[in-house]
Amino acid sequence: MKILVTGVAGYIGSHAALELLNAGHEVHGFDNLSNSSEEAVRRVRELTGKPLRFEKLDLLDAPGLGRLLKEGFDAVMHFAGLKAVGESVEKPELYKRNNVDGSANLLAAMEAAACRRLVFSSSCTVYGEVKKNPVDENHPRGAVNPYGQTKLDVENLCLDLARRRPGWRIALLRYFNPVGAHESGRIGEDPRGVPNNLMPFVMQTAVGRRDKVRVFGNDYPTPDGTGVRDYIHVVDLALGHLAALDRLDAFAGAQAVNLGTGRGASVLEVIAAAARASGRPIPYEILPRRPGDSAAIWAEPTLAREKLGWRAERGLDRMCADHWRWQKNNPDGYGV
Ligand code: NAD
Numbered sequence: 603m604k605i606l607v608t609g610v611a612g613y614i615g616s617h618a619a620l621e622l623l624n625a626g627h628e629v630h631g632f633d634n635l636s637n638s639s640e641e642a643v644r645r646v647r648e649l650t651g652k653p654l655r656f657e658k659l660d661l662l663d664a665p666g667l668g669r670l671l672k673e674g675f676d677a678v679m680h681f682a683g684l685k686a687v688g689e690s691v692e693k694p695e696l697y698k699r700n701n702v703d704g705s706a707n708l709l710a711a712m713e714a715a716a717c718r719r720l721v722f723s724s725s726c727t728v729y730g731e732v733k734k735n736p737v738d739e740n741h742p743r744g745a746v747n748p749y750g751q752t753k754l755d756v757e758n759l760c761l762d763l764a765r766r767r768p769g770w771r772i773a774l775l776r777y778f779n780p781v782g783a784h785e786s787g788r789i790g791e792d793p794r795g796v797p798n799n800l801m802p803f804v805m806q807t808a809v810g811r812r813d814k815v816r817v818f819g820n821d822y823p824t825p826d827g828t829g830v831r832d833y834i835h836v837v838d839l840a841l842g843h844l845a846a847l848d849r850l851d852a853f854a855g856a857q858a859v860n861l862g863t864g865r866g867a868s869v870l871e872v873i874a875a876a877a878r879a880s881g882r883p884i885p886y887e888i889l890p891r892r893p894g895d896s897a898a899i900w901a902e903p904t905l906a907r908e909k910l911g912w913r914a915e916r917g918l919d920r921m922c923a924d925h926w927r928w929q930k931n932n933p934d935g936y937g938v
C-alpha cells in the first residue's frame with residue numbers, strides 16, 4: 603500500500619516507517635522537524651535500503667496538506683504532534699493549535715482527497731485518573747493536562763467524522779509507555795534538552811550524561827513504593843501499527859485499541875533492568891512525587907490480540923538492551 607506517515611522523523615514515526623518499508627509498503631513522510639532530525643529519515647533509508655520520500659511540511663499548512671493528499675494514498679499514519687506534558691501546561695494554546703487544529707487540517711485534506719483510512723497515535727493519557735488496573739478501552743476518558751486534552755479532542759474529531767461519514771476507517775491506538783529502539787542501534791529516541799520521561803533519563807545516566815536518576819516518589823501504594831507503568835518496546839508498537847493497517851477494514855468507523863504489554867514495571871525495576879543491560883551502575887535518589895503522576899497504570903491488551911491479531915513480544919530486558927545499544931552508540935542522539 604501507499605502510506606503517508608506524519609511525524610516520520612520522530613521517535614515512533616521513524617520506527618513505524620522502517621517496519622512499513624520492510625513489509626513492502628511504499629512510504630511517503632513529512633515532518634516539520636520541530637522535535638526531530640532528518641538524520642532519522644536518512645538512517646531508515648540506510649537500514650532498509652529502500653526509498654523513503656521526505657518532505658518538510660507543517661500540519662498547520664492546510665494548502666500544503668491538501669496538495670500532498672491529492673497525490674493519492676491508501677492510508678495515513680498520523681504521529682505528528684507535540685507531546686511534552688509540562689510544556690503543554692505552560693503553553694496550552696500552542697498544544698491545541700498544533701495537535702488539534704493540525705489534526706483537523708489533516709482530516710479535512712484526507713476527506714477532500716477521499717483517503718479515509720487512518721491510524722492515529724492516541725495515548726493512555728486519555729484514561730485520566732485511573733480507577734482500576736488493568737485499563738481496558740471502556741474505561742472512562744478524561745484529561746489531566748492540556749496535552750491529554752488534545753488527544754481526547756482528536757479522538758473526538760475522529761469519532762465524530764466516522765459517525766457522519768460512513769466510509770471512514772480509523773484506528774485510535776492508545777499507546778502506553780513506548781521505550782527501546784531498533785535493534786541496529788541506528789535509530790532511537792532523541793529527546794531535546796533534559797528528558798521528561800524515565801527511560802531516556804535512566805539511559806543518559808548510564809552513559810554518563812546525567813549524575814543520577816531522580817525517582818519521583820517511593821511512597822505510592824505499589825510493591826516497592828515507586829510508580830508502575832506499562833512499558834512497551836517501540837518495535838512492538840510499530841508492528842502494532844502494521845497490524846492495525848492490515849485490519850482497518852474490520853473497524854466499524856473509529857475505534858480505540860490499547861497497545862501495551864499488560865504488565866507493569868516500577869521505576870526501581872526499570873533502573874535495575876537498565877543497569878543489567880548496560881553493565882553500569884545507575885545511581886538514583888528518591889525525590890518527592892511529581893505533581894500529576896498516578897501510582898500505577900497498565901493495559902488490558904486483549905482487544906489488540908482479538909482485533910489486530912497482535913501482541914507485544916519484547917520484555918523489559920530486551921527494551922533496555924535495545925535502548926542501551928542506541929544510547930551507547932549515539933551518546934548525543936542524532937547530534938544535529
Ligand atoms: P516525537 O516528538 O519524537 O515525534 C513527533 C514528530 O512530530 C516530531 O518529529 C515532530 O517534529 C513532529 N511534529 C510536531 N508537530 C508537527 C507539526 N505541526 N507538523 C509536522 N510535524 C510535526 O514523538 P513520538 O514519541 O514519536 O510520538 C509520536 C506520537 O505518538 C505523538 O502524537 C505522541 O503524542 C504520541 N504518543 C507518544 C507517546 C510517548 O510516550 N512517546 C505515548 C503515547 C502517544
Ligand code: WQD
Pocket residue numbers: 685687724725726727778779780798799800801803815816817818819828829830831869892895
Ligand atoms: C514513568 C514513571 C514517573 C521520570 C508520560 C505521559 C503520557 C505518555 C507517556 C504520551 C512515573 C517516574 C519519570 C524521572 C521518575 N505520553 N519518573 N523519574 O508519566 O507515565 O507518561 O509519557 O502520550 O501521556 O504523561 O511517563 O516516563 O515520564 O514516567 O521517577 O526522571 O517514571 O513518576 O512513575 P508517564 P514517564
